[in-house]
Amino acid sequence: MPDPLNTPAAELPVRRLGPGDLDRCVALSVDRHWAPEERKWLFLLENAEVYAIDAPSGDLAGTVTLTRYGTTAAGIGMMLVATRYGGRGLGRRLMTHVLDTAGDATVFLWATEFGRPLYEKLGFETVGVTEARVGRLRVGDDPVRTRPADLDADLDADLDADLGALLALDGEVFGADRAELLARLFAFAEEVRVTEDETGLTGYAVSWRNGGTLFIGPVVADDEEAAHALVIDLARRADGLVRIDADRSRPSLLHRLGERGLSEAFSTCFMVRGGRPMPGDRARMFAPMMLAMG
Ligand SMILES: CC(C)(COP(=O)(O)OP(=O)(O)OC[C@H]1O[C@@H](n2cnc3c(N)ncnc32)[C@H](O)[C@@H]1OP(=O)(O)O)[C@@H](O)C(=O)NCCC(=O)NCCS
Incomplete structure (x- = not known):
């Protein structure tokens, strides 16, 4: 398995996860000081497309979820890159993968302040602010x-x-x-x-x-x-x-x-790619x- 620390991000394989990956997803959330949210992760693993880059340790180096609503709309979530692999292009690699998969759908997401610069580079525009x-x-x-x-x-x-x-x-x-x-x-x-x-x-x-x-x-x-x-x-x-x-x-x-x-508790920016309605x-x-x- 290629090591994300010394492999160009564009060459890292992206794998579709299943319910058997639940513990690894939870560990990644905890690594980024997010709540573990086992129940939500399981719902996502069973009902959305969850993609990841594996780390040689058997952990996940990064995840992203894609929920497709036919060909009309698609939501992206759980964009997480493990702290030790941050800033090496894994976030961009995972986003590019789901954007290619989403095709021509209207793609939306809620961005933290950490994700927003990447999403802006990929053509997302802020159209609202949501309070948790x-x-x-x-x-x-x-x-x-x-x-x-x-x-x-x-x-x-x-x-x-x-x-x-x-x-x-x-x-x-x-x-x-x-x-x-x-x-x-x-x-x-x-x-x-x-x-x-x-x-x-x-x-x-x-x-x-x-x-x-x-x-x-x-x-x-x-x-x-x-x-x-x-x-x-x-x-x-x-x-x-x-x-x-x-x-x-x-x-x-x-x-x-x-x-x-x-x-x-916190707020996120609601972003839509290309600012589409x-x-x-x-x-x-x-x-x-x-x-x-x-
Ligand atoms: C957000 C996150 C997923 C980014 O992952 P990453 O692998 O470190 O991101 P990348 O290395 O692919 O960098 C993404 C791009 O954003 C840019 N970027 C990152 N922070 C930036 C900033 N503060 N200002 C401007 N650009 C910034 C990078 O330069 C890079 O640009 P490039 O691809 O043109 O070189 C990661 O930091 C993370 O997991 N954060 C904690 C969880 C979180 O908040 N996730 C977002 C949920 S919406």
Whole structure:
């Protein structure tokens, strides 16, 4: 196996990982002082394309994930290069690999300050700033304003009413088909809640566990009021920290979450390659499923 310390990065083989690589992925996160996030890594290994450069020690020298939504859109995440291999072109090598794989899709990602210079060199433009809000969310005695979704996550069976309506709504808002991925998410999730009016389903949101934290996303809603109600009703189940990633273009939602105890842990730049418009109706997308996937 070529050693990344003395091989030109362009010549290093890139390997597709599988669930058997979970421990190596977690070790790489820890090397970069990121949370281990075993559960999220496993979801990515099972449902996204995870690529890596191997190190001769048997560890991973670097990773990146690609989630393709047909040929329309693709999300990049978990761009990590082990500290001892930093600054040798491995980040660029992995990014070039996934960009070639993504083809003509609209490619997006959330960038830390460390990744942004590389992404800018590869043609990404910042189109927003997203805050990771984390804390113990105080729910109080707010009235419940949403209801649990009645989902049959088996897409081979006839879709029940909620699932069919939810996938149609998500398709409109996200702008690309992710029905299969959402079915996997619903099986992995704690809870899925919906809002509705006389016309039918108007929004939905999902909570899922990652370590000791309850993550909330995606959140699809008609307005900030409805998004807030979905988040509050999902947070009722939390027995510890809650996290939601929301764009700064949602000041009222962020302010209300701040008042209830969710403060900014860090922020990332939302970047799209070539500054292309995102598909769908993103005005109704209040939080992504996870930053690594979109
Ligand atoms: C970000 C990260 C993946 C970069 O990996 P890397 O292998 O060190 O990156 P590379 O050696 O391929 O360098 C990438 C390019 O960015 C450039 N670059 C890096 N930091 C820069 C800076 N502060 N200003 C300008 N350019 C910078 C490099 O010069 C290089 O340019 P080149 O390819 O034209 O020579 C790595 O630092 C890392 O894992 N950081 C911690 C985790 C993280 O924040 N990941 C990003 C998540 S969005």
